Amino acid sequence: MRYLKIYFILFVSIGVLYACSKTEVVKPQTEDIRFVVPKNFPDAVYKFEGNTLTNSGFALGKKLFYDVRLSADKTISCGSCHQQFAGFANLDHKVSHGVNNCLGKRNAPVLFNLAWQKEFFWDGGAKNLEVVPINAITDVCEMGTDLNTIVNLLNTTSPYPQLFKDAFGSATINSQNLLKALAQFTAAMVSANSKYDKVMRNPQQNSFTADEQQGYQLFKEKCASCHTEPLFTNLNYTNNGLDLNSIDEGRKVITGLARDKGKFRVPTLRNIELSSPYMHDGRFNTLEKVLEHYNNGIQHSENLDPALIKSSQLGIPLSTTQKQQLISFLNTLTDDEFIKNKIFNEN
Amino acid sequence: MAISSYKFKIMNIKNILILLFTVIIGFTSCKKDEVINSTEKGAFTIEFENEVNGAPLVLNSQNYMNANGDSYNISVFKYYVSNIKLTKTDGTVYSLPESYILVDAAKPSSFLTNFKDIPAADYTKISFIIGVDKERNLAGAQTGALDPALGMFWTWNSGYIFVKLEGTSPQSTAANNALTFHIGGIVDPNNTIRTFSTDFSTGNPLRIRADKNPQVHFTANAGSLFSGKQNISFASLNFTMGGANSVLVADNYATSLFEFEHIHN
Numbered sequence: 001m002r003y004l005k006i007y008f009i010l011f012v013s014i015g016v017l018y019a020c021s022k023t024e025v026v027k028p029q030t031e032d033i034r035f036v037v038p039k040n041f042p043d044a045v046y047k048f049e050g051n052t053l054t055n056s057g058f059a060l061g062k063k064l065f066y067d068v069r070l071s072a073d074k075t076i077s078c079g080s081c082h083q084q085f086a087g088f089a090n091l092d093h094k095v096s097h098g099v100n101n102c103l104g105k106r107n108a109p110v111l112f113n114l115a116w117q118k119e120f121f122w123d124g125g126a127k128n129l130e131v132v133p134i135n136a137i138t139d140v141c142e143m144g145t146d147l148n149t150i151v152n153l154l155n156t157t158s159p160y161p162q163l164f165k166d167a168f169g170s171a172t173i174n175s176q177n178l179l180k181a182l183a184q185f186t187a188a189m190v191s192a193n194s195k196y197d198k199v200m201r202n203p204q205q206n207s208f209t210a211d212e213q214q215g216y217q218l219f220k221e222k223c224a225s226c227h228t229e230p231l232f233t234n235l236n237y238t239n240n241g242l243d244l245n246s247i248d249e250g251r252k253v254i255t256g257l258a259r260d261k262g263k264f265r266v267p268t269l270r271n272i273e274l275s276s277p278y279m280h281d282g283r284f285n286t287l288e289k290v291l292e293h294y295n296n297g298i299q300h301s302e303n304l305d306p307a308l309i310k311s312s313q314l315g316i317p318l319s320t321t322q323k324q325q326l327i328s329f330l331n332t333l334t335d336d337e338f339i340k341n342k343i344f345n346e347n
Numbered sequence: 348m349a350i351s352s353y354k355f356k357i358m359n360i361k362n363i364l365i366l367l368f369t370v371i372i373g374f375t376s377c378k379k380d381e382v383i384n385s386t387e388k389g390a391f392t393i394e395f396e397n398e399v400n401g402a403p404l405v406l407n408s409q410n411y412m413n414a415n416g417d418s419y420n421i422s423v424f425k426y427y428v429s430n431i432k433l434t435k436t437d438g439t440v441y442s443l444p445e446s447y448i449l450v451d452a453a454k455p456s457s458f459l460t461n462f463k464d465i466p467a468a469d470y471t472k473i474s475f476i477i478g479v480d481k482e483r484n485l486a487g488a489q490t491g492a493l494d495p496a497l498g499m500f501w502t503w504n505s506g507y508i509f510v511k512l513e514g515t516s517p518q519s520t521a522a523n524n525a526l527t528f529h530i531g532g533i534v535d536p537n538n539t540i541r542t543f544s545t546d547f548s549t550g551n552p553l554r555i556r557a558d559k560n561p562q563v564h565f566t567a568n569a570g571s572l573f574s575g576k577q578n579i580s581f582a583s584l585n586f587t588m589g590g591a592n593s594v595l596v597a598d599n600y601a602t603s604l605f606e607f608e609h610i611h612n
Binding site: 049050051121125126127128129130131132134135137138139146147148151174175176178179180183253254255256 | 484485486487488489490494495496500502503504505506534537589590591
């Protein structure tokens with residue numbers, strides 16, 4: 001009888017506690033932000049360690065990404081040179097236009113699937129996603145400011161202190177939380193719903209057209225050693241014969257090694273249809289010109305990738321038909337769901 | 348005779364006993380039997396005093412001479428000290444968690460850093476990295492002494508500047524006779540992480556106790572960048588931001604940037 005009583009009390013108290021905890025759950029207003037590794041992708045490099053992805057952190061990162069007030073003359077945001085409709089590259093700009101209409105020296109890269117990247121920029125100079133924005137913030141030809149100025153601005157600009165409090169538990173803003181918020185937004189950008197992905201994940205229900213299929217075969221034979229699936233980059237640095245003597249030393253700037261002169265990071269080909277112009281200096285404005293470069297434009301520079309010299313012939317011979325087939329395949333890498341996803345939108 | 352011999356014997360035993368007693372008392376009183384509780388923790392302060400080859404470092408206005416005979420002055424002198432380790436008399440090592448110090452010659456408040464929660468013991472040796480360990484160079488956004496807003500972080504080739512010295516020299520061929528020595532880099536062959544270690548005097552070890560706050564005093568010699576392994580001529584080297592020339596400078600200062608002065612226990 002006594003035991004029964006104790007059990008009863010225990011039961012009731014557990015019930016009360018459970019009810020309490022249930023009422024404290026606050027349902028998020030917007031769609032939950034999640035980071036999921038797509039089925040056909042490898043493990044991510046950036047794992048949100050010490051920077052748990054939350055709705056409030058992501059929303060803050062997005063607001064910062066699109067806020068022009070962060071730049072020296074209050075005209076340039078991250079989003080100015082990383083436009084969603086261009087796969088977060090800078091459409092029609094060979095190189096970026098920063099504050100005071102200053103021209104940068106390299107083409108703004110696309111921003112997505114960054115969580116799989118171990119190094120950033122054309123030369124791989126940045127080695128952690130969280131520190132990448134500092135370069136654009138401080139470059140005199142990009143945002144032309146510094147972290148202290150931005151932190152001071154944010155600390156005195158409503159509603160930022162409240163947004164930082166929501167995201168990180170403290171209304172006092174420092175550079176660490178600024179960078180972590182930006183990383184939540186940029187690392188959560190995943191593009192993995194192109195036609196290509198659908199065919200790969202579910203070949204019963206999706207298929208390439210004949211041209212796309214031909215292009216895919218050609219791609220696997222001639223391009224995939226550098227533009228490796230499923231990220232469409234092997235994340236290495238290579239010289240693809242753009243110039244006999246590269247003005248931009250590329251990877252050598254970082255390593256100091258002569259053998260890295262004129263080498264640049266192999267870019268992903270995902271969303272390439274939308275992210276022209278191409279190459280580190282944006283010299284080619286169409287995919288036809290890019291393919292023609294590989295067909296007939298390769299310069300025998302000192303560090304030329306050996307894959308571009310086959311039986312003493314330079315480049316990758318491609319017929320007009322083959323080029324069209326390749327472009328048909330490359331267009332299957334366009335991910336409209338990502339490009340039009342309102343989650344990443346400025347509003 | 349028999350009696351006196353007996354008395355003598357008693358005296359002797361008494362004396363021996365007294366002597367023995369005294370000696371025992373003496374020993375126990377000599378042996379300062381200080382019991383250190385295994386949970387006892389204490390604090391200490393580490394101090395860096397900046398100088399140039401023995402003369403106090405005065406920013407901007409003071410002229411100095413390097414071993415090559417070049418005249419120069421210094422406008423910026425900043426450096427990282429990190430991963431501090433203390434060695435006890437028994438040889439065991441205590442690594443101070445999160446020990447990152449950025450000393451800025453322009454900010455006297457940065458000359459002194461206090462560390463708390465150190466296990467109480469007598470420490471006879473200290474070692475630390477001149478710079479920042481590889482892991483933190485590659486890690487995400489940091490705060491505190493490692494906040495990239497402090498101007499010791501390379502953005503274009505991400506990683507920390509370990510030692511930064513800027514100034515001018517009439518011998519410098521750079522624009523405005525500038526001297527720009529930004530030493531850093533963690534990738535071989537241009538790795539500039541250097542570890543400094545020094546013994547304290549055994550007679551005056553660093554005594555960490557709950558009720559004490561001893562001070563360890565070091566000098567930091569800005570002039571050590573320009574001589575040691577190789578004398579630097581400002582006509583031929585006046586600018587480095589990582590790379591082989593930074594290694595040359597790091598090798599110069601590796602053992603001579605810091606000198607242990609004394610401990611105030």
